[in-house]
Amino acid sequence: MNEATRVSMTATDTAMTDVHGAHRLRDRVAIVTGAASGIGRATAERLAGEGAKVACVDRDGDACAAAAERIRAERGPAIAVKCDLLDLTSIERAVQAAVDEWGGIDILCNIAGVGHFCHDLDESAPGWDQIIGVNLTGTFFMSQAALPHLLDGGGAIVNCASTSGTHGAPWQAAYSASKGGVIALTKSMAVSHGRDGIRVNCVAPGGVNTAIHGQFEIPEGDRFDHSLLARIMPFIRMGEPAELAAAFAYLASDDASYCNGITLRVDGGMMA
Numbered sequence: 001m002n003e004a005t006r007v008s009m010t011a012t013d014t015a016m017t018d019v020h021g022a023h024r025l026r027d028r029v030a031i032v033t034g035a036a037s038g039i040g041r042a043t044a045e046r047l048a049g050e051g052a053k054v055a056c057v058d059r060d061g062d063a064c065a066a067a068a069e070r071i072r073a074e075r076g077p078a079i080a081v082k083c084d085l086l087d088l089t090s091i092e093r094a095v096q097a098a099v100d101e102w103g104g105i106d107i108l109c110n111i112a113g114v115g116h117f118c119h120d121l122d123e124s125a126p127g128w129d130q131i132i133g134v135n136l137t138g139t140f141f142m143s144q145a146a147l148p149h150l151l152d153g154g155g156a157i158v159n160c161a162s163t164s165g166t167h168g169a170p171w172q173a174a175y176s177a178s179k180g181g182v183i184a185l186t187k188s189m190a191v192s193h194g195r196d197g198i199r200v201n202c203v204a205p206g207g208v209n210t211a212i213h214g215q216f217e218i219p220e221g222d223r224f225d226h227s228l229l230a231r232i233m234p235f236i237r238m239g240e241p242a243e244l245a246a247a248f249a250y251l252a253s254d255d256a257s258y259c260n261g262i263t264l265r266v267d268g269g270m271m272a
């Protein structure tokens with residue numbers, strides 16, 4: 001076994017054991033969007049494992065219900081709320097559902113996202129609007145809906161950006177713009193609400209093993225060497241959702257009490 005393989009296996013094994021401070025988030029109420037799948041689901045599980053009551057929010061109602069059911073069976077209180085982030089009424093209802101259940105909100109993790117590869121000449125207005133709508137507009141309006149409750153006692157918002165929002169990536173104008181927007185939105189809200197005891201930060205994942213990659217089909221006529229990316233991955237592997245969930249849990253917790261407006265890159269060093 002070479003050194004790179006040894007490092008890679010060690011990191012995965014550590015994340016999978018789900019080691020964390022016991023009950024760091026005891027009695028906090030958390031909303032997690034994108035909780036039906038991938039990074040959002042792993043984060044909902046992680047927050048529940050640390051003592052939070054979790055509202056799992058996603059447009060995929062069945063998968064969201066299954067995620068909440070698993071949390072209730074294995075970790076603690078959870079509800080599922082079907083919500084389409086492209087619909088403002090749906091967003092308001094999702095936040096209200098958590099407040100109705102537990103009386104307030106302490107943590108909001110905006111993780112739901114969509115994307116695609118598309119040649120710039122072929123991008124359509126609906127394609128652009130959907131990506132910006134879910135990733136950026138959805139993140140802002142979920143935060144706006146949660147703000148009155150967070151203002152009542154402080155709390156943490158943790159958004160999901162991407163290394164595509166910090167570094168150039170081909171065929172992703174809409175996705176990269178949405179994630180760059182999330183980073184800028186995070187900084188603005190962090191400065192606006194810091195004095196109210198609200199911290200706003202974001203996590204920027206690199207490549208993570210989730211279903212979202214099925215949405216990224218390389219466009220015809222592509223001349224970019226995608227294998228280049230694999231060659232600059234120091235761990236020679238993708239990240240696992242649990243490794244991202246650990247970063248969301250950290251920024252949501254009091255351990256990150258002096259972090260505000262930061263973008264925590266979690267990419268195995270790919271963009272180092």
Ligand SMILES: NC(=O)c1ccc[n+]([C@@H]2O[C@H](COP(=O)([O-])OP(=O)(O)OC[C@H]3O[C@@H](n4cnc5c(N)ncnc54)[C@H](O)[C@@H]3O)[C@@H](O)[C@H]2O)c1
Nearest residue numbers: 034036037038039059084085112113162207208210211212
């Ligand atoms: N996987 C990666 O390599 C990677 C890298 C960088 C950033 N990210 C970001 O991580 C986040 C989570 O993605 P993932 O990789 O876990 O993908 P995923 O596809 O497994 O999960 C995304 C979730 O978002 C939900 N969603 C999509 N549109 C929605 C809408 N309109 N309303 C409500 N929910 C909606 C989906 O139903 C799904 O459950 C996204 O913001 C994504 O952009 C992922």
